[in-house]
Amino acid sequence: MSLAFLFPGQGSQAVGMGVELAEAFEPARRVFEEVDEALGQHLSRLMKEGPEADLTLTENAQPALMAVSLAVVRTLKIDFGVDVTAAAFAAGHSLGEYSALAAAEALSVADTARLLKLRGQAMQRAVPVGEGAMASLIGPKTDVALAEQAAAAGAELGVCVVANDNNQGNVVISGAKAAVDRAIEKAKELGARAIPLNVSAPFHCPLMQPAADEMAAALADAKIIAPRVPIVANVTARPVHDPEEIRRLLVEQVTGRVRWRESVQWLAEQGGVTRFAELGAGKVLTGMAKRIAPDAEGVALNGPADLESFAASL
Template sequence: MSLALLFPGQGSQSLKMGCLLGDAFPVARDVLAEVDEALGQNLSQIMREGPEDLLTLTENAQPALMAVSMAAMRVLKTEFGFDVTQAAYVAGHSLGEYSALCAAGSITLTDAARLLKLRGQAMQRAVPVGVGGMASLIGPKTDLVLAEAAAAAGSEVGTCVVANDNVGGNIVISGDKPAVERAIEKAKELGARAIHLNVSAPFHCPLMQPAADEMANALASATILAPAVPLVANVTASPQTDPEVIRRLLVEQVTGRVRWRESLNWMTGEGGVTRFAEVGSGKVLTGMAKRGAPDAEAVALNTAEDLEAFAKSL
């Protein structure tokens, strides 16, 4: 059984995430403490106590989600003997790509925390609040052709692109607020439903270029090693192991499309993956895997019980 580890992105955060693991396992507490020290911030307290709107801030949510994923990975390794090389691939949704690389030994925990903090701040700086927007196009008629047509209609009045090609029936568009509104109108004409996303900036679109430039500068001096197992990258939907290619793709990812549907297709097709395990907070990617790769098994590893059962099943 070929395994891929998946790492969640923004939107999977919740208050008290990682706290039960931290309470149960000293090694999980150590990870959260290492992230706090790297950031010079008591992020773990925000995760435990909130307020929720402070945790949801992009600059906090991104490193926090990575910290929870890495706490779970540390527990898997030290308590249950699981090594990342037992997986064939790692993949992460947007910020989760940093978690995936950290899990695979490509980026240190400290660097991942600092890079994600900067990434969140840079994304927020790139576009003033209220100027941009994102919307999820959903429903059985929603496919990439429909989403591209909607984005093209939006582009008549501003920047609008497909940001996340998540899975059939769930595609996200991003751009200038008026352009997104026009795209929503078109999508509804074509038979899709649309939900405005409660985000502070229009991620994964050309408006994020200032943030990409900041990340290029930061990543230029970061140490990136070859991952212990290949990363299936958001931008290419294909496996990558070359550190310099990974460095470039992390920059491109800020403005580029998250090609998650294609990534799932590659992993279950050419990659031979038959089992997905989502490591960290929530079950968003598990749900996508069940819809996008129904012949593969998909499990979410959120709790100590999840981690133990998963390790025993290998």
């Protein structure tokens, strides 16, 4: 059995996430304390108590999701003797790539928290609220080709691109609001369902270039070492090992497409992965993995019982 660990991205956050882990495991509590200390913020209290609107803010959701993922990583290692770096590969969806790098010990938890806080703030600053939009194109007819055709129609009015190639039947577009609205109309003509997303900014499109510039400056000063497990990067859908390439791809990722379908396909077909374990909040990536690689097993590790059964299965 070849195992890959997956780390969720924005959208998987929920008030109460990580609470059971913190109550059950000292290593999880310590991770939440480290993140609070690094940010100078009671993020763990916000995660526990809300309000949801504050947790959903990009600058809070990103480090919070990372904290839950790393709480699982730390607990697996200390309390269950399962070292994430013994996996064949790791990958994370958008901000989850930072979680994967921290799990692989390429970045410290504290630095990752600070980088994600800045990343969220920079993304929010890049485009005034209301000027950008994102939409999910779904349905059996939806694939990258259809999404690109819809985005091309929208691009006649402004920036509009494919932002997330999640899996067959689920592709996200992003850009200027008028352009995305036009792309939604085109997608419906082509036979897809289109759902506008409740997001604060148009992520993973060229409008995010100011945020990419901010992250380039921050990442230039960040200490990044070679990961102890290969990370399959969003931008290339291929493993990355070199710290300088990791730095460059994290900057490109801000404006670039999340090639998640291709990443999971590579893991299953070229990487030989037969089991995917999603570490952190929610089960979104587990569902995607099962659709992309139906012959592989998928499991989400959210709470104490999940960790116990997973460790026992190894």
